[in-house]
Amino acid sequence: MRLTVLFAAVWLCLPGAVVRADSDVVAFVGARVLPIAGDPIQDGVVVIRGGKIDAVGSRRTTTVPAEATTLDVSGKWIMPGLIDTHNHVGGIGGADSTGPIQPDVRVLDSINALDAGFRRVVAGGLTTINVMPGSGHLLSGQTVYLKMRKARTIEDLFILDADGKPTGGIKMANGTNSQRDKPFPGTRGKSAALVREQFVKAQEYREKIKRAAGDPEKMPARDLGLEALVDVLEKNRVVHFHTHRHDDIMTILRLVKEFDFRVVLHHVSEGWKVADEIAAASVPCSIILVDSPGGKLETVNLAFRTGAVLEKAGVKVAFHTDDWITDSRLFLRMAALGVRAGMSREGALKALTIHGAEILDLQDRTGTLEPGKDADLIVLSGDPLSVYTKVLETWVEGVKVFDRGDPTDHLHAVGGYGAGNDQTPYFCCFDHAEGQ
Amino acid sequence: MRQHNHEAFAARRRTAGIPACLKKPSAIRHQPSAISCQHGAPRTAGIPACLKKPLAIRHQPSAISCQHGAPRTAGILACNSKVRAHTYVALATLFLISAWPAQPAAAQVAVIGKTVYTMAGAPIRDGVVVVRDGKIEQVRPLFGFVIPDDLRVLRATVVTPGLIDAHSVVGLSGIYNQKHDQDQIERSTAIQPELRAQDAYNALEDLVGWIRGFGITTVHTGHAPGELVSGQTMIVKTTGRTADEAMVRAPATVAATLGSSAVKKGKGKTPGTRAKMIALLRAELIKAQEYRKKLATAEEDKKPARDLRLDALSRVLAGEVPLMITADRAQDIANALRVAREFEIRIILESAAESYVLVDEIKQAGVPVILHPMMYRAWGDRKNMSYETAAILHKAGIPVALQSGYESYVPKTRVALFEAAIAAANGLTFDEALATITIDAARILGIDERVGSLEADKDGDLALYDGDPFEYITHCTGVIIDGVVVSETPH
Numbered sequence: 001m002r003l004t005v006l007f008a009a010v011w012l013c014l015p016g017a018v019v020r021a022d023s024d025v026v027a028f029v030g031a032r033v034l035p036i037a038g039d040p041i042q043d044g045v046v047v048i049r050g051g052k053i054d055a056v057g058s059r060r061t062t063t064v065p066a067e068a069t070t071l072d073v074s075g076k077w078i079m080p081g082l083i084d085t086h087n088h089v090g091g092i093g094g095a096d097s098t099g100p101i102q103p104d105v106r107v108l109d110s111i112n113a114l115d116a117g118f119r120r121v122v123a124g125g126l127t128t129i130n131v132m133p134g135s136g137h138l139l140s141g142q143t144v145y146l147k148m149r150k151a152r153t154i155e156d157l158f159i160l161d162a163d164g165k166p167t168g169g170i171k172m173a174n175g176t177n178s179q180r181d182k183p184f185p186g187t188r189g190k191s192a193a194l195v196r197e198q199f200v201k202a203q204e205y206r207e208k209i210k211r212a213a214g215d216p217e218k219m220p221a222r223d224l225g226l227e228a229l230v231d232v233l234e235k236n237r238v239v240h241f242h243t244h245r246h247d248d249i250m251t252i253l254r255l256v257k258e259f260d261f262r263v264v265l266h267h268v269s270e271g272w273k274v275a276d277e278i279a280a281a282s283v284p285c286s287i288i289l290v291d292s293p294g295g296k297l298e299t300v301n302l303a304f305r306t307g308a309v310l311e312k313a314g315v316k317v318a319f320h321t322d323d324w325i326t327d328s329r330l331f332l333r334m335a336a337l338g339v340r341a342g343m344s345r346e347g348a349l350k351a352l353t354i355h356g357a358e359i360l361d362l363q364d365r366t367g368t369l370e371p372g373k374d375a376d377l378i379v380l381s382g383d384p385l386s387v388y389t390k391v392l393e394t395w396v397e398g399v400k401v402f403d404r405g406d407p408t409d410h411l412h413a414v415g416g417y418g419a420g421n422d423q424t425p426y427f428c429c430f431d432h433a434e435g436q
Numbered sequence: 437m438r439q440h441n442h443e444a445f446a447a448r449r450r451t452a453g454i455p456a457c458l459k460k461p462s463a464i465r466h467q468p469s470a471i472s473c474q475h476g477a478p479r480t481a482g483i484p485a486c487l488k489k490p491l492a493i494r495h496q497p498s499a500i501s502c503q504h505g506a507p508r509t510a511g512i513l514a515c516n517s518k519v520r521a522h523t524y525v526a527l528a529t530l531f532l533i534s535a536w537p538a539q540p541a542a543a544q545v546a547v548i549g550k551t552v553y554t555m556a557g558a559p560i561r562d563g564v565v566v567v568r569d570g571k572i573e574q575v576r577p578l579f580g581f582v583i584p585d586d587l588r589v590l591r592a593t594v595v596t597p598g599l600i601d602a603h604s605v606v607g608l609s610g611i612y613n614q615k616h617d618q619d620q621i622e623r624s625t626a627i628q629p630e631l632r633a634q635d636a637y638n639a640l641e642d643l644v645g646w647i648r649g650f651g652i653t654t655v656h657t658g659h660a661p662g663e664l665v666s667g668q669t670m671i672v673k674t675t676g677r678t679a680d681e682a683m684v685r686a687p688a689t690v691a692a693t694l695g696s697s698a699v700k701k702g703k704g705k706t707p708g709t710r711a712k713m714i715a716l717l718r719a720e721l722i723k724a725q726e727y728r729k730k731l732a733t734a735e736e737d738k739k740p741a742r743d744l745r746l747d748a749l750s751r752v753l754a755g756e757v758p759l760m761i762t763a764d765r766a767q768d769i770a771n772a773l774r775v776a777r778e779f780e781i782r783i784i785l786e787s788a789a790e791s792y793v794l795v796d797e798i799k800q801a802g803v804p805v806i807l808h809p810m811m812y813r814a815w816g817d818r819k820n821m822s823y824e825t826a827a828i829l830h831k832a833g834i835p836v837a838l839q840s841g842y843e844s845y846v847p848k849t850r851v852a853l854f855e856a857a858i859a860a861a862n863g864l865t866f867d868e869a870l871a872t873i874t875i876d877a878a879r880i881l882g883i884d885e886r887v888g889s890l891e892a893d894k895d896g897d898l899a900l901y902d903g904d905p906f907e908y909i910t911h912c913t914g915v916i917i918d919g920v921v922v923s924e925t926p927h
Contacts, residue, residue, distance in 0.1 A: 138796045294611030295846035336908030420819025
């Protein structure tokens with residue numbers, strides 16, 4: 001609650017917030033609209049009000065409110081803001097080298113909200129991202145889901161749950177990713193054993209809490225790591241599981257069966273080999289398509305057609321940038337490469353939007369253009385699957401956070417001198433140019 | 437829709453270790469190259485017995501030995517005509533002696549394209565490219581052309597010259613990224629121009645096949661950036677079983693790096709700073725100057741002992757081989773230009789992320805740029821890189837080529853076609869962007885007499901697409917190298 005108040009206070013100070021206060025109602029008129037929740041609309045209208053989507057429809061049937069600021073977007077395309085289910089932007093650092101399993105570590109405590117990477121994220125049309133702690137552990141910490149609002153601190157970006165806590169998942173990995181010298185595991189068998197051991201501990205911890213039945217005297221001592229894992233066992237926190245090889249994928253499905261947690265398979269380079277098994281387990285996949293296979297043993301069988309094979313098998317597929325593995329500015333390209341290798345156009349666009357939202361449990365707030373959802377949308381110069389298409393504007397909760405026509409935003413969109421520097425913070429209450 | 441990509445790739449990988457002849461022989465690529473040039477006789481003894489039933493003979497002259505003697509300005513043309521005559525004699529002799537049948541499907545092809553981008557004039561609508569005996573015979577409108585019966589006909593929406601990747605490390609930096617397949621950089625000392633790319637190149641490496649599938653037929657590959665002078669590079673076709681078979685020219689450049697990636701950390705390690713880097717490079721070039729002078733003027737018994745390292749740098753000083761300098765920050769590019777001025781050497785700027793800062797200086801120095809892949813990661817020395825640099829340099833009249841570059845992790849290689857696509861979306865016209873991976877790349881590398889455009893007498897290298905080659909959802913539907921159809925699987 002306190003966060004929300006702070007958050008609101010910050011908002012009123014931001015230049016971006018001025019736009020929102022002045023024109024609470026905005027109507028985008030004339031674009032080809034891809035609501036994702038329904039068929040494309042040729043000559044469409046999207047009305048947003050108070051940071052939410054108010055109406056979506058064709059120009060013929062949708063009334064533009066008199067009080068609306070009307071934006072003529074004829075010839076352009078509008079679709080929901082993109083959802084990236086796996087990103088490492090913000091100069092993050094998660095678990096350290098002291099051990100392979102560190103569920104107590106929160107990536108949110110390591111993010112520089114002013115990192116230039118966030119500007120590239122909005123330039124790519126991403127409005128919601130899952131920032132994950134880095135690689136190399138069986139469990140490298142808690143992830144955090146962020147909305148790409150204008151920000152000075154990480155608090156400005158949180159997506160809060162009903163209790164006012166920032167939402168996020170937990171990052172795990174198997175295969176060679178977490179194999180190294182002691183105390184890290186040296187083999188796949190040991191990796192699975194260490195994870196199982198930890199889950200068993202979490203089960204016991206949960207049991208103790210249950211037995212205490214609210215009696216503080218009987219409660220076990222607080223353990224930050226086990227608390228996070230109890231969240232996992234209670235299915236309040238999704239496990240984002242880095243995995244490549246087909247047998248490693250099967251190991252995860254085995255763990256899920258044993259400990260009954262919610263999981264998303266990430267990367268899934270050899271998912272095309274076990275697509276039916278993944279489908280049977282009803283486990284969604286967050287995949288990445290890179291320009292060539294290889295770079296490590298586990299990705300030599302990576303294929304552009306992974307998305308197509310999984311889609312045909314009935315698996316829910318979302319894309320991710322894994323930024324900096326691929327640049328957030330090129331996220332639309334991922335869907336196009338999926339289509340190149342046989343994915344349906346519809347499936348590929350869902351994999352950039354609603355499927356990502358569902359994977360992050362945010363489908364009620366974002367991922368499609370439907371009345372009542374957050375006004376997270378992007379304005380494109382053309383077909384999202386074309387190399388020539390540009391993201392022109394990115395809107396988050398009714399606020400324009402990226403405008404390609406703005407010189408600074410353009411710099412971040414294409415690069416250039418100064419694009420690599422951290423962004424200038426949005427200072428409250430005085431012109432930041434004077435403050436420098 | 438396209439289910440074949442991976443199977444085809446996996447199939448290639450499964451059979452990668454097997455000699456081509458044991459798979460499905462479609463061609464023998466006979467290559468006298470350096471050997472025949474030097475010794476005057478084509479090598480036939482080395483051909484395995486299993487190739488006794490070849491379907492075609494492919495003779496690919498190499499410029500290796502010829503380059504030694506050829507004057508810099510005459511370049512490859514003089515060399516080629518000599519070799520070509522040689523080639524035809526060798527071919528005719530072989531045919532007569534062995535009576536090996538030619539393989540029409542492999543060597544005689546007509547490629548019909550809705551649009552044919554020749555890169556030597558305006559695109560031809562409904563055009564045809566006829567390839568005979570590995571060379572382009574003619575390029576013309578289809579209208580009024582009767583396709584001879586002996587030609588195999590391939591069709592595509594778009595036909596381009598075989599693409600040129602102006603700088604890569606494929607064949608040296610393998611797919612597995614394990615010690616055993618990483619030969620692109622030698623860390624023992626900072627200056628090693630004596631390292632030759634052909635001594636490290638694995639022609640059967642998976643990533644060579646990977647880029648070939650997207651239409652890359654010629655690649656400039658070799659030692660990677662990351663040491664002050666990392667070694668020599670070479671130009672090969674993306675086919676063949678060995679470096680010699682694939683060879684177009686070696687050395688193509690001597691590769692140097694100025695910038696953070698070649699600064700060594702740790703006590704006693706050198707170069708530890710940018711200034712030291714330049715000092716070491718200048719000292720080495722001065723040594724090579726002395727060496728050249730002694731070689732030229734000393735009496736026979738007083739000539740210096742042969743030094744491979746100084747030999748390589750001597751060729752740079754003589755202008756036979758350019759020094760390709762990887763430099764990203766504007767200050768490093770300025771350093772490169774300063775060294776080039778001092779020693780009056782030909783350089784090519786490689787990567788050159790901040791080259792847009794020094795457009796006038798680069799233009800004035802007459803230095804071409806093999807620009808970083810557009811999709812390189814923007815960090816470190818490249819944190820200020822821009823998608824628009826190719827367009828900025830091109831508009832200023834600076835020759836620009838694009839490349840797949842060097843990746844140390846995932847993806848293990850980029851694809852020059854995809855990089856040019858990003859340039860096409862950021863300021864270059866379609867034709868200009870295509871030129872960065874065809875004719876402009878060929879010119880910068882000095883191989884435009886053979887490749888880079890669809891013109892009579894050039895190598896029969898073509899790429900076929902089912903749409904705009906730069907569009908993500910377009911497929912490369914065919915690849916032809918020296919008249920041999922090397923890929924028909926949509927990629």
